[in-house]
Amino acid sequence: MVSPQKTFMNIAVLGTGAVGKLIAARLMSLGHDVTIGTRSPAATLARTDSRSLSFLQWLHVQPHLKLESYAHAAAGAEIIFNCTAGQGSLEALELAGTDNLNGKILIDLANPLDFSNGMPPILNPVNEDSLGEQIQRAFPEVHVVKALNTMNAEIMVDPAKISGDHAVFIAGNNEEAKESVRYLLMGFGWKSDYIFDLGDITAARSTEMLLPLWLRLSGRLGTMRFNFSVVR
């Protein structure tokens, strides 16, 4: 496993959506060697976006950032961020390949939001299971750490966007992996006292189940720029 003391790492970011792009850009800015993984690099590069930069346009302003298949990105990485949509995460990780993931830290940012019956989405799985646990069961030799899934991506990578103290939750079975993730989060700007370790990966249920409240609050407050905190 990667030592938390190692400053610059080879990191794969799986997923080319808003979360993946923000995580990748932030990791690059911190000096890490970053590869974005996607199902089909050709298809991702051909994608257009009516509202903002296409992926290709965005990639052009990210020097040194690489785009590869899930498998190639994971194979070259020491740490992997799962930034794929929750309902597709298991399939994306299968494409990344067990051999390319085993023994590594997988930081799972995804939420199993199911939009198939419209808005608001429901969670699937929920209550007695979680996406974090499903991933850990599917890849028992991967060190899955659930983290960062309870806030908007711009807050994940730059908690100072909100003044005041607010919380990030982590959960996973491997203490050393969680230490590495804590170190990465502090690199993003998270204060150590506000990184709450909830215990083993079954705690992923509790943070995924925060999503309905996040969605409600976001609608009522009219912003995604907020976060939860724990006050004692």
Add this chain to the structure above:
Amino acid sequence: MVSPQKTFMNIAVLGTGAVGKLIAARLMSLGHDVTIGTRSPAATLARTDSRSLSFLQWLHVQPHLKLESYAHAAAGAEIIFNCTAGQGSLEALELAGTDNLNGKILIDLANPLDFSNGMPPILNPVNEDSLGEQIQRAFPEVHVVKALNTMNAEIMVDPAKISGDHAVFIAGNNEEAKESVRYLLMGFGWKSDYIFDLGDITAARSTEMLLPLWLRLSGRLGTMRFNFSVVR
């Protein structure tokens, strides 16, 4: 409906557990006329408690507090607090009686925690339904307001027990009822800016689904004296 401007009210607190006792005592201290409702007053008075005061002993140090059946308590009340255990709430409210509840504000503090498969409890219902919604459906002419169900009882009635700003969430279909509840919460010490109105009663899902995180955090922090906040 009760005017939010009315200072002293006849209030029924259904439930004789820790939550009911703390809510009732706090309402009494604020000058309200409070009746605790229980399934069988005789059984409640006969109950012993190996760890603390029996209900009878506790009642002796609460001057003017009355103990009645669910139905009698609800009949005489303008506002009703549901402090029963979530899995028994619908039955308790049936015993209170539709006619005794109709047209009134019911503040639902309960969580549908299901301990039947051991610890940790799961939520039932969850995700696509909630206890708050079940109660609203069962009693369509009652103004159900979900509130206070995301923290320990000592924090509900005295938010100043925690220094710093922290949040209480309310949800319900009737705006006037929510205004009355907001007024009551401010009487408990809640700051108006930290009473978050999440919208209609379907938002009860989102606050009930906060319970797994509350339980995890309580275990990890080794205390029940904490609360969530929303930071912008």
